[in-house]
Amino acid sequence: xxxxxxxxxxxxxxxxxxxxxxxxxxxxxxxxxxxxxxxxxxxxxxxxxxxxxxxxxxxxxxxxxxxxxxxxxxxxxxxxxxxxxxxxxxxxxxxxxxxxxxxxxxxxxxxxxxxxxxxxxxxxxxxxxxxxxxxxxxxxxxxxxxxxxxxxxxxxxxxxxxxxxxxxxxxxxxxxxxxxxxxxxxxxxxxxxxxxxxxxxxxxxxxxxxxxxxxxxxxxxxxxxxxxxxxxxxxxxxxxxxxxxxxxxxxxxxxxxxxxxxxxxxxxxxxxxxxxxxxxxxxxxxxxxxxxxxxxxxxxxxxxxxxxxxxxxxxxx
Numbered sequence: 001x002x003x004x005x006x007x008x009x010x011x012x013x014x015x016x017x018x019x020x021x022x023x024x025x026x027x028x029x030x031x032x033x034x035x036x037x038x039x040x041x042x043x044x045x046x047x048x049x050x051x052x053x054x055x056x057x058x059x060x061x062x063x064x065x066x067x068x069x070x071x072x073x074x075x076x077x078x079x080x081x082x083x084x085x086x087x088x089x090x091x092x093x094x095x096x097x098x099x100x101x102x103x104x105x106x107x108x109x110x111x112x113x114x115x116x117x118x119x120x121x122x123x124x125x126x127x128x129x130x131x132x133x134x135x136x137x138x139x140x141x142x143x144x145x146x147x148x149x150x151x152x153x154x155x156x157x158x159x160x161x162x163x164x165x166x167x168x169x170x171x172x173x174x175x176x177x178x179x180x181x182x183x184x185x186x187x188x189x190x191x192x193x194x195x196x197x198x199x200x201x202x203x204x205x206x207x208x209x210x211x212x213x214x215x216x217x218x219x220x221x222x223x224x225x226x227x228x229x230x231x232x233x234x235x236x237x238x239x240x241x242x243x244x245x246x247x248x249x250x251x252x253x254x255x256x257x258x259x260x261x262x263x264x265x266x267x268x269x270x271x272x273x274x275x276x277x278x279x280x281x282x283x284x285x286x287x288x289x290x291x292x293x294x295x296x297x298x299x300x301x302x303x304x305x306x307x308x309x310x311x312x313x314x315x316x317x
Contacts, residue, residue: 026050027119031143032100034219036153036184040106043218046076047098047142049119051090058122060087065115067102067144073117074099087122108148116141155183156216158191158246160256167232169263175228175244179216186215189253191228192245197238203230206247237263 028048037043051057063071072084076097088098100117118141159178167173173195181187188209195203207228209215216222228244239261246254 026052027140027142029140029142031145032117034102034144034146036149036151037102037104037146037218038152038184039104039108039148039150041104041184041218042101043104044099044101044220047073047100047117047119048095049088049090049098050095051092053092055092056089058087058089059119060122061085061098061100062118062120063100063115063144064118064141065144066113067115067146070102070104070146071115071117071144072101072103074101102144102146104146104148110148110150113146113148115144117144118142149184152185153183154185154187154248156181156187156189156253158189158254158256160244160258162242162258162260163227165258165260167260167262169237170233171262172232173230173242173260175242177224177228178221179224180221181216181218184218186217187248188213188215190247192247193228193230194243194245195230196241196243197236202235232262235262237261238265 027050032045034043034045049059061073063069072081073086073088074081074084075088076099078099081099081101085098088096090096118139120139121137157180159180161176161178163174163176164171175193177191179187179189190209191207193203193205193207194201210224210226213222213224213226230242239259241257241259243255243257245252245256
């Protein structure tokens, strides 16, 4: 009993004397799995980092195992990967993202390689005002599995998203394009846009991959910074059909289609019906709508006279 009391007393005193260094660190720990990576290839993964403490925390960024020398870390806003970092500061009760880039050495044999990326709380600086400081460092790891191959795999998907499906007269059709590269080679696809109205093609053009845009890297999801546009100035009101093809090296890889409207569709339909009506009048008048009116009017008068005569005979009988 004396021993138990002594141990409990020591633990209680330690709770008051020793600083509270257990930190609320965190990182999404879902494994990073990269399949069919080519030698010399660069690929990235996003690290979601958390801090549940009410003070800022500094994390050291580390890599371990067979992939240790392949990994380098960057801030999420360093999209050109120019400034590698070894630590990152997380504000109190907040989260942020970092990026780990894996560069596969060109002399790596085919095979499967494993390791970890980890965050470790940086050592606490000693406070001169405190007589004792215990720095308990915490660590959270995320498993990495990379399979290296020499076989090129081309696999990607294009998402075609019109910003609007109803344009005012003179307002251009704007399309956002997103590429999701699931292969192991970088790609620069082109977009072919065809516009049709009433089954007749009125526009057909190829929009090359932007020169100022970097290629879509393996396992990267890229939203093109520029939009695909088609000008509607001078076009009739009504419904149109768009066909969007994704081309790679001139070969069609994917096709999407959608419908959209320009201007007042109802007014456009009424105008179209009126055009048809006047076309009928012109046909009756041999090219002259006025003559057509008289001919049609005469036909109606004859029909009316026939109906009146029939009605009179019925009454007499």
